[in-house]
Amino acid sequence: MTFTRRALLAAPLLTFPAEAAAPLGIVASFSIIADLATRIGGPRVRVTPLVGPGQDAHGFEPRPSDARALAAADLVILNGRGLDAWAARLVPVKTRKVTVSNGITPLGDDPHAWQDPSNTKFYITNISDALTTADPAGADTYRANATLYLADLEKLDRHIRETYAPIPRARRKIVTSHDAFAYYGRAYGIDFLAPQGIAADSEPSAKQLATLIAQIRRDHITALFIENIGRNALLQTISRETGVRIGGQLFSDALTTKDGPAPTYLAMMRYNTATIAEALA
Ligand SMILES: [Zn+2]
Structure with a gap:
């Protein structure tokens, strides 16, 4: 056989172009990680946050519609570290999920890891890996978007350091x-x-x-x-x-x-x- 694994994976693309496929349905527990998933997934994903802009994720009381959204998702994105335990409990066992704070160096029980851009790099890599597992045909897109975003995080970090430099x-x-x-x-x-x-x-x-x-x-x-x-x-x-x-x-x-x-x-x-x-x- 001359078919390689790569050729087999690529074959369906000839019949169903990636652009025409339905976007991956993603449910994110709150607005900040929903934004990160949107940046990495682009048009290949459709991201819904359960706790939207301006709302508090701490002790959020999920509605029956939130449980249904979690059960129907192709991928669930959670912060972890206790912030969204209310969502983690509702994700069905068979549903794919990723905890984006995995890999950071924690500060006690504090869940707000995204406030340090060097932690957000872990979020991006975890999201990109999870998207690639859920949708292997998009691997190149996810990798390229993650690389660009990691560069944006470097730039953000430099900007913040320069801003505070003059303040004792x-x-x-x-x-x-x-x-x-x-x-x-x-x-x-x-x-x-x-x-x-x-x-x-x-x-x-x-x-x-x-x-x-x-x-x-x-x-x-x-x-x-x-x-x-x-x-x-x-x-x-x-x-x-x-x-x-x-x-x-x-x-x-x-x-x-x-x-x-x-x-x-x-x-x-x-x-x-x-x-x-x-x-x-
Ligand atoms: Zn908080």
Whole structure:
């Protein structure tokens, strides 16, 4: 036989061009990893996030329609590290799934690994590998898109480092509503303090809040940020108590819709960086 494995795999393409095939149906647990899957899959995939732009993935209550979407997916994309355990539980055993944070160096139980672009490289590689397994005919497309995106992540990382370079390390202290930026802080030398801890649906005690307010005063922290998710009323209380004004909004766990300032992962990271740098300058 002169047929190679490659020839056998390529043969169906002659009859069914890849362009004409129905796109791979992907369900992603939340908007940020849905964006990454869209970048890598391009027109070969159709990605649906369960938790959409501006919504909170922590403790999300899936609807019956979400369970049906997970059961019907060709591939399910999860963040892992506890953020989307509610989705992982609903994925049928036979359904293909990938946990995109696999391979990162974790910070305790913190699930917000995407806030460090060097972790997002693992997300991209995991997504590209999973797409290739689910749709081998698209392997070259997925590899090419992943290579381009990894270069974009390098560029993003350089941009963030250059932006903070003029700001002294001692000034780089920030308060946000929930603790979503520890990976970002570790990567770029910024201390983030948050009254809500790592889950946006948790509530601080009066004592924790008082400690945070005392620390803001002691350390002369000048940058308070609300988030597109989480309980911003707490931040307003802290702002009133300390006299520190709120420096803007950061996007931590969800993108905006197309008309907002953070419709993609790359736009979100650049927007947050510009907003933080401006408040610290
Ligand atoms: Zn979060």
